[in-house]
Amino acid sequence: MTASLIDYLVTNCGIESNYTDAWGKPTTIDMSTKKKLLQVMGYQVDNAELLEKQIEDSVNKSWLSPLNPVQVIRNNQDLQISVRLPIELVTDEYQAQITTEQGQVKSFTFSPIDGQLANVCHIEDIEFQEYIIDLPIDLPLGYHSLALVIDDDELATMRLIVAPVACFKPEALVQGEKVWGLSVQLYCLRSETNWGIGDFTDLSYLLENAAKQGAHFIGLNPIHALYPANPDVCSPYGPSSRRWLNFIYIDVTAVDGYTQTAVQAIVNNDEFQAKLKEARDTDLVDYSTVTALKLKALEAVFAYQNKKYLSSNSKLNKAFKSFIADGGESLQTLAVYDALQEHLAAQGKDSWGWPVFPKEYAEYSLPKVKTFAKKYAARIKFYLWLQWQAALQLEQANNIATSNNMHIGLYRDLAVGVSEGSAEIWGNQDLYCVDASVGAPPDVLGPLGQSWGLPPMDPEKLYQQQYQPIIDLFNANMHATGALRIDHVMALLRLWWVPKENSAKQGGYVYYPVDDLLGILALESHRHQSMVIGEDLGTVPPEIRDKLAENGVYSYRVFFFEQAEDGGFYSPAHYPEQSMSTLTTHDMPTLSGFWHCHDLQLGKELGLYPTEEILQTLYADRHENKQAILDTLHGHSSISQDISSDVNYVGMSEALNNGMQLHMAGGSSELLSLQLEDWLQMDNPVNVPGTFNEYPNWRRKLTSNLQDIFTDASLNKLAANLTEVRKTSSV
Structure with missing residues (x-):
């Protein structure tokens, strides 16, 4: 009985039993991993009686709800709803x-x-x-609301989301233009004015x-919000909130x-200036010092x-209050969290995250948290202001x-979690399954x-919450x-879910409502006139690439990965037009680092x-x-032709x-998309995947100030040539 229940749940919860790995080999997920995945979703897989009761309650809850929580349709589809009575x-x-x-x-x-009978229970x-x-x-x-009404009584409600068939595309691209731009890690930027980390004024200058x-x-x-009270936790891909911003990018002098x-x-x-000079001069971002300096100055500006x-x-306060109102509970949650984490850290208590907070503070909705928020309202207001x-x-x-007529302008990067x-x-x-990663x-x-x-995120809970967390995420x-x-x-x-205590390879894929999510993405894309680029690297099922393309999501093509079976590299002329191409990424060595094998060293x-043999194989492959x-x-x-055709005689040069x-x-x-690091012919990577404290990830600055980059004759010539070649390729 338990086995059949688990098989039912595996199917019902979207857990994939078989998949094709990155080498094209069919792979099966073992039963123990499936059971662990169900456990992290909250199912009592080791107790047949409780498990049966959970399934029964879940089925009954669905049938006792006359309407689904939410439905996404495209504007070229007929409107149909399901009604259960x-x-x-x-x-x-x-x-x-x-x-x-x-x-x-x-x-x-x-x-x-009078409708079509679909099911009976x-x-x-x-x-x-x-x-x-x-x-x-x-x-x-x-985003619309549908109510099921009989004799003026409202039996149930649901959300109806009507979305366009595909994401927004700028008119210039519709007309066939091909464009280029620069990708940067904002914290890496050096300038004559910033405080040891790139800021929004640097970004304006760069644009x-x-x-x-x-x-x-x-x-x-x-540029998601991180942890003001724990600044050395600096990976932009492990944020505290993906809806809000990292305050460290504020240019204090512009407030x-x-x-x-x-x-x-x-x-x-004198002491402040000495620390500021040190933060500016170092080749690695000193997050602790920069955070302390900015908080101290911003506290004084806020007091004013x-x-x-x-x-x-x-008028200013009305604008501030409007911002707070628009931010809703999500913004309040972040501000209270930042103030509480800061408070606990100041007391010397464990504070790296809510799992180690005192029990009375372990969840935002707890009474003690509300008490804390009232007592420290002024500090919370400061974090809202940031x-x-x-x-x-x-x-x-x-x-x-x-104002500079950029066809796209800013493009942001949304972390996966x-x-x-x-x-x-x-x-x-x-919403979250915290016993998995x-x-x-x-x-x-x-x-x-x-x-x-x-x-x-638990896909079922996301559905029950009418996709609001995803809507908020795309909107922000x-x-x-x-x-x-x-x-x-x-x-x-x-998503590949890995239960806690399992190794990364002992995970399994859990499916999400892709068509609904793509519909919401397309709707928000049109609302904001913002196109969408999907980083589709790694183990990519063929159906997702086709589906993304149909929905107007641009593919992401990295030169070094576009390699044929015979070892040759595909010409960029063969990449899909609906794509963004690049030479390298933040997880890869720079061009110079790749060519000189600095990453392998x-x-x-x-x-x-693990072995010298593996390393030598990598050198041979390189x-x-x-x-x-x-x-x-x-x-x-x-x-x-002045560059030799024999790799044994070719080092990285400006010409190459x-x-x-x-x-x-x-x-x-x-x-x-081109990396500023490669414009500057830098060697060291900004991130080495698989490392934590072994390498200073997310800290390495650029080797030149922004002001110097745009007065460099050779870089100006490169930019002019890029613009000309892109125009030619547009014809």
Whole structure:
């Protein structure tokens, strides 16, 4: 009995039993992993009686709900809904009353018996029937509410989401233009004015000057909120909240009130200036020092604004209150979390995340948390204000892109999840399966598989919450952007779940409602006029690439991964037009690092290779790949004949570096993204996958100030050539 129940749940919960791995080999998930996955979803798999009761309760709950929680349709589809009722009620007359997002009310009267019978169930000797009802009602795009009404009584409600058939695409791309842009890790930027970390003013400068060089976008690393009280936890891919921003990117000097005497007394203090100089001069971002300096200065600026504007009925306070109201509970949760984590850390208590908070603070909704929020309301207001200032400065940067006629402008990166101890999970623990982590099965980049320490959303709970968390996520990350890059976009279809205590390769795929999620993505994309790029690397099922393409999501093509079976590299001219191409990513070595094998040497020093034999195999493969790259570049006349065709005599040079970038520029991808690190011919990577404390990930700065980059004649020439080649490839 238990085995059949588990088989039923495996199917019903979207757990995949078989998949094709990165090498094309059919692979089966063992039963023990399936049971663990069901356990982390909350099922009592070791107790047949309890498990049967759980399934029965779940089925009954569904049948006792006349309507589904939510339904997503495309605007080219007919509107149909499912209605479930006891058999004695199916001949009655009902009204479907739809209130559109715009406030219009549209009604249709029907009897379920006139619809299509879809299913039947018996609960305690009562027969329930499910009917498919056609509603001849035209609805605009948006989020609408449907109520099932009989005799003026409302039996149930559901959300109706009407979405376009595909994501937004800028008119310039529709007309066939092919463009290029730069991708940056914002924290890596050096400038003459920042405080040891790139900021939103640097971003504005970069946008304006890149636009003058012919670039049409600047791509950012995730700029999600991290942990002010724990600044050394700095991975942008393990955030506290994906809806809100990392305050560390605020340019303190650009905030109203910075020039006040009280603020200047703090920042001009000798000790403050000494620390600021040290933070600027170091080659690695010193997150602890930068955070401390910015918080100290921003506290003083906030004190000024709070006294002058934010405690009265001023125009500024109205704008602040509007921002807070729009942010809702999600914003309040983050601000309270930041203040509470700071409070616990100051007391010397365990505070890395809510799992180690005192029990009375272990969840946002607890009474003690509300008491804390009242007592420390002033500090919480400060953290709310930080989010407001960050949002204002990001919007200003986006305005720079618009005013410089960039076809895309800013594009943001959406991380695949939040870390276990995050504010996002603290505020909605029911949505997340905290006893599992998302990751990836074994593949070329990670032969042992990967576990990222990011608890997955439960797809059923997401459905029951009417997809609101996903709607909020897309809405927040598309605001003030021209494009959104979705990290590990396969997550819309399926995610590799790894139960705690299991190795990364002992996981399994769990499926998500991909068509619904893509519909919501398309709707938000059009609302924000923001195109979508999906990072589709790793173990990618063929159906997701086709589905993404149909939905207007751009593929992500990395030159070094576009390799044929014979070892040769595909010409960028053969990439899909609906794609963004690039040479390298933040998880890969730079061009120079790749060519000179610095990544392999670094991996040896960090102990990433179990045996010398493995390392030597990697060196041999790299040698062959470099020769194949040279063959490709010469075959397409992308580099000068002055560069040897024999890899044994070719080191990385400016000519080879630029030739590779121009080779990509001549390709068919509508978007070309280039790394600033490669413009500067840097060696060291910003991140080494598989390391934690062994390497200073997410800290390495650029080797040049922004101001110097845009006065460099050779880089100006490269930019001009890229612009010209892209224009030529557009014809």
